[in-house]
Amino acid sequence: MILLVNLVAAQSVNTYVANTSPLDKKCPNFVFDTLINYKKEKVALADWKGKSVILDFWSTSCLPCIADFPKLENFQKRFGDSLQIMLATGGLERTSNFYEARKKMNKPVGLPCAIDKKAHEYFKIKVVSTFVWIDDQGYIKAITDDSQLTEANIAAFVNKKELHLRQMETPEFADYKNKKYLVTIANEIDTNSVVFNSSLTKCLKSVKGGYLPPPKGIGTTVHATNAMIGALYMIAFGDSTGAVPYSRLVVESAHPEKYIAPKGIDYEEWRNDNTFCYELTVPKDRANDLLKIMQDDLKRMFGVNAFMEVRTQKCLVLTAGKKIHLQADRSAIPKKVYNTGGCSVINKPFADLFDLIRHFNQDKIVLDETGITDNVTVSLSAQMNDIDALNETLKQYGLNLAYKDRPVKMLVIRDPVLSGGM
Numbered sequence: 001m002i003l004l005v006n007l008v009a010a011q012s013v014n015t016y017v018a019n020t021s022p023l024d025k026k027c028p029n030f031v032f033d034t035l036i037n038y039k040k041e042k043v044a045l046a047d048w049k050g051k052s053v054i055l056d057f058w059s060t061s062c063l064p065c066i067a068d069f070p071k072l073e074n075f076q077k078r079f080g081d082s083l084q085i086m087l088a089t090g091g092l093e094r095t096s097n098f099y100e101a102r103k104k105m106n107k108p109v110g111l112p113c114a115i116d117k118k119a120h121e122y123f124k125i126k127v128v129s130t131f132v133w134i135d136d137q138g139y140i141k142a143i144t145d146d147s148q149l150t151e152a153n154i155a156a157f158v159n160k161k162e163l164h165l166r167q168m169e170t171p172e173f174a175d176y177k178n179k180k181y182l183v184t185i186a187n188e189i190d191t192n193s194v195v196f197n198s199s200l201t202k203c204l205k206s207v208k209g210g211y212l213p214p215p216k217g218i219g220t221t222v223h224a225t226n227a228m229i230g231a232l233y234m235i236a237f238g239d240s241t242g243a244v245p246y247s248r249l250v251v252e253s254a255h256p257e258k259y260i261a262p263k264g265i266d267y268e269e270w271r272n273d274n275t276f277c278y279e280l281t282v283p284k285d286r287a288n289d290l291l292k293i294m295q296d297d298l299k300r301m302f303g304v305n306a307f308m309e310v311r312t313q314k315c316l317v318l319t320a321g322k323k324i325h326l327q328a329d330r331s332a333i334p335k336k337v338y339n340t341g342g343c344s345v346i347n348k349p350f351a352d353l354f355d356l357i358r359h360f361n362q363d364k365i366v367l368d369e370t371g372i373t374d375n376v377t378v379s380l381s382a383q384m385n386d387i388d389a390l391n392e393t394l395k396q397y398g399l400n401l402a403y404k405d406r407p408v409k410m411l412v413i414r415d416p417v418l419s420g421g422m
Contacts, residue, residue, distance in 0.1 A: 038112035053134040060339030087113035101341025197281040230259040236294040252414040315365040324398035326376040360384035
């Protein structure tokens with residue numbers, strides 16, 4: 001899931017209040033008047049009365065969202081006029097660019113998309129992908145993640161049978177009504193009264209997952225919610241720019257599933273026993289020790305040995321040839337446009353281009369050995385996580401992306417019994 005921040009502004013549609021659910025309520029008659037790949041210029045939800053509707057709230061920078069498109073397109077073909085699947089996102093320009101890029105790659109998106117704000121605001125969309133299931137009479141029957149998109153569930157939905165879908169939890173912080181800990185009371189009295197606080201809890205189902213790294217300069221707080229043990233260590237061994245990247249994590253354990261979610265599992269069930277919430281606050285004179293204190297906390301709680309170690313790794317290395325074509329028009333307004341289908345960097349530092357390449361290939365260690373620091377203008381028309389296709393378009397600018405062995409500092413998490421006393 002990808003968190004969405006400040007995606008939408010306030011709209012005139014009445015929303016359900018925080019302590020109520022929209023389920024089994026009549027959905028507002030949203031009018032989608034900015035559409036891509038739809039047969040009409042405008043459509044209202046009421047126009048689909050008699051059809052089952054699924055709204056897919058997604059983002060052009062969300063790879064898992066896009067990976068679901070073929071499955072959704074198959075459902076649309078399979079169930080025909082009895083089902084309407086509509087994608088919904090924000091940002092007309094980047095979405096149009098995404099659709100065009102997919103066409104050029106002969107991988108067109110067959111589903112229509114609404115550039116929408118009102119529905120986002122009404123359903124309080126905080127993460128993507130989020131799927132809203134609306135029945136043929138316009139009633140909201142479910143709000144789920146992609147794990148519920150099975151043919152059996154879709155068939156039951158279309159055929160008006162009883163649904164047993166696992167709903168997404170409301171991404172709101174839990175209401176601690178009856179118990180107040182000392183730090184809570186202190187914060188209510190005076191937010192400056194808490195000198196030191198360290199807290200660790202099990203998974204809190206009503207809290208969205210995420211973390212807040214310490215700010216640049218003097219940082220006195222680190223905060224993580226519903227995070228895997230591996231992710232907590234990645235934060236603790238990171239710095240003020242962020243956590244250690246996942247691609248630089250090595251787990252040497254007889255039970256790696258304790259630290260990182262295995263592939264192909266039901267994540268919602270796994271996280272209940274394997275994720276934690278952590279918060280640390282220290283006084284300003286201990287700000288430089290913040291992450292070291294977090295490391296010590298994790299050592300006490302989980303007992304594993306964790307350390308940084310230089311190891312030779314297979315990396316994606318970006319290099320520049322003798323002839324490069326990257327000059328930027330300094331008079332052009334600096335701009336960056338991107339999605340999984342390509343990106344454009346206009347009169348921006350080369351580091352911005354490299355960050356985009358790294359963003360869409362987070363499962364790999366990506367290194368910049370070009371030495372380029374100037375502003376550049378580059379337009380890449382390729383699926384950003386398809387290395388061969390990406391490399392072909394980079395070559396037009398005299399750049400090359402290739403796998404090479406490099407010594408890299410890695411975060412190692414090791415079972416105590418395997419550590420040899422390290």
